[in-house]
Amino acid sequence: MPAKPRTGRTPGSPDNRQAILDAAGAQFAELGYDRATIRGIARAAGVDPALVYHYFGSKHRLFADTMELPVSPADILPDVLAGDRETVAWRLLTAVLGVWEEALPGQSRVAAVLRSSVTHEQSAAMLREFLTSQVLGRLTRALGDDRPELRASLAASQMVGLAMSRYVLKIEPLASAAPEELVPLYAPVVQHYLTGPLGELPSRARHTEPVS
Amino acid sequence: MPAKPRTGRTPGSPDNRQAILDAAGAQFAELGYDRATIRGIARAAGVDPALVYHYFGSKHRLFADTMELPVSPADILPDVLAGDRETVAWRLLTAVLGVWEEALPGQSRVAAVLRSSVTHEQSAAMLREFLTSQVLGRLTRALGDDRPELRASLAASQMVGLAMSRYVLKIEPLASAAPEELVPLYAPVVQHYLTGPLGELPSRARHTEPVS
Numbered sequence: 416m417p418a419k420p421r422t423g424r425t426p427g428s429p430d431n432r433q434a435i436l437d438a439a440g441a442q443f444a445e446l447g448y449d450r451a452t453i454r455g456i457a458r459a460a461g462v463d464p465a466l467v468y469h470y471f472g473s474k475h476r477l478f479a480d481t482m483e484l485p486v487s488p489a490d491i492l493p494d495v496l497a498g499d500r501e502t503v504a505w506r507l508l509t510a511v512l513g514v515w516e517e518a519l520p521g522q523s524r525v526a527a528v529l530r531s532s533v534t535h536e537q538s539a540a541m542l543r544e545f546l547t548s549q550v551l552g553r554l555t556r557a558l559g560d561d562r563p564e565l566r567a568s569l570a571a572s573q574m575v576g577l578a579m580s581r582y583v584l585k586i587e588p589l590a591s592a593a594p595e596e597l598v599p600l601y602a603p604v605v606q607h608y609l610t611g612p613l614g615e616l617p618s619r620a621r622h623t624e625p626v627s
Numbered sequence: 628m629p630a631k632p633r634t635g636r637t638p639g640s641p642d643n644r645q646a647i648l649d650a651a652g653a654q655f656a657e658l659g660y661d662r663a664t665i666r667g668i669a670r671a672a673g674v675d676p677a678l679v680y681h682y683f684g685s686k687h688r689l690f691a692d693t694m695e696l697p698v699s700p701a702d703i704l705p706d707v708l709a710g711d712r713e714t715v716a717w718r719l720l721t722a723v724l725g726v727w728e729e730a731l732p733g734q735s736r737v738a739a740v741l742r743s744s745v746t747h748e749q750s751a752a753m754l755r756e757f758l759t760s761q762v763l764g765r766l767t768r769a770l771g772d773d774r775p776e777l778r779a780s781l782a783a784s785q786m787v788g789l790a791m792s793r794y795v796l797k798i799e800p801l802a803s804a805a806p807e808e809l810v811p812l813y814a815p816v817v818q819h820y821l822t823g824p825l826g827e828l829p830s831r832a833r834h835t836e837p838v839s
Contacts (some may be wrong), residue, residue: 474750500831512659531744533795568798569812575796576788584743584755584787600781600825614811 432461432470439481443527449535478538480544482528496557504606505598512573525582546571554571560610569608577601644682646672655739661747683782690750694740694757708769714771716818717810723786724806737794758783772822781820789813
C-alpha cells in the first residue's frame, strides 16, 4: 500500500472499516440501495473509495455486511437455542430486539434493510436469504419440528412485520414501547410459529411463562 | 368540456378514472411514490395529465385512492364483524387476502403501498392511518376488548409482515401458498391479537388504558 500521511486512522485500521459500515448504514437508510453510492459512503466515512472496495469488494457485499447488524446470527443462535425449547422465542426476541435497538440512533440499520429490500430486488433477495437461511431456517432446523421452512417463513413474517410497524410505519403503541414490553407480546406468537401446532390458537399456557 | 374526437373512452368516462388508477398502481409499485409522476401516470393511462388532476387533485390523493384497493374498509368490516367474534380473524384474513389477490396481476397494488410507505414518510403516515384508524382500529373498537389500540397495532404488524413476506420479499413457502392455505396459518395469531389474552406485561397500563 502506498505511504500515506500519518493520521489517527491509517488505511488498514479497523476504525476505517467501522467508519465505512456506519456511513453505509446511514446512506442506505437515507437513500435506499440504488441511490447510495460507494463514493458517497466513502466521503461520509472520510476515506478513499478504493478503501471501501478493499474491505468490501462491492456495494452488494457492503450492504450485506451492513445488514448483519452489530451481531451476526452465528453469535446469537447458540444462546437462543440453549435452554428450554418452549421459551426459545423469548430468547430470540430479546436478542433480536437488542440488536435492533443497539443499531440506533436513528433506527438507521433496520430501516435501511427494509428500505433497500422494498426498493431493490437484489436487496429483497439478500434479506430473504438472511432471514430464512441464516437465522430462522437454521433455528427451525435445529429445533427439529415438522415443516421447518414454513415455520421459519411464518416467524420471519412476524419479525419483519414488527420491524416495519415499529421502525418504518411507526404505529403506536408499538413504536414507543420498550423492548422488554414487546417481548412478552410477540414471543407467544413467534413460539407458536416455531414449535406450536400450526393452525391452532397459540397456547395460553405457553405465553404466560416468560423466561426467568 | 371542449369537444374531443370520439373514441372508446371520453374524458369523463369512468374507464379513464380506472385506467389512471391502474397506471398509478403500477407506477407507484415500480418507482415508489417519489419517482412516480402525474405525467408518467397519465402517459401510461393514455390520458391528459389535466384529467388526472381533474379526478384526483394531487399525487397524494391519487396515491390514497390507489391504496384503498378494489374494496374499501367500509365494504369489508360489516361482513367481518357479522358472526362469531371468536372467528373474526378468519373472516378478516379471507377478506383481506381476497382484496390483495384481486389486486393482481403483478401484486402491484400491495407492493405499491409498501414500497411507497417505506420510501416516503407521507405514505408511511397514510398507511399507518389506513391500517390503524380505518381498518384494524375500527375492528378492535367494535369488538370491545381491552387495549384496542395495542391490539390493532399487533394485528397490523402481522398483516404488514405477511404482505411484505409474500409480495415483496417473496419468502417461500408463503409466496406461493394459496390464500386458503394462509388463512388457517395466520388466523389463530390474528385472532389472538384481536381478542385473546395478551402476554403478561406489568407496565402495560402505561401504553393503553383499558377501555371500560
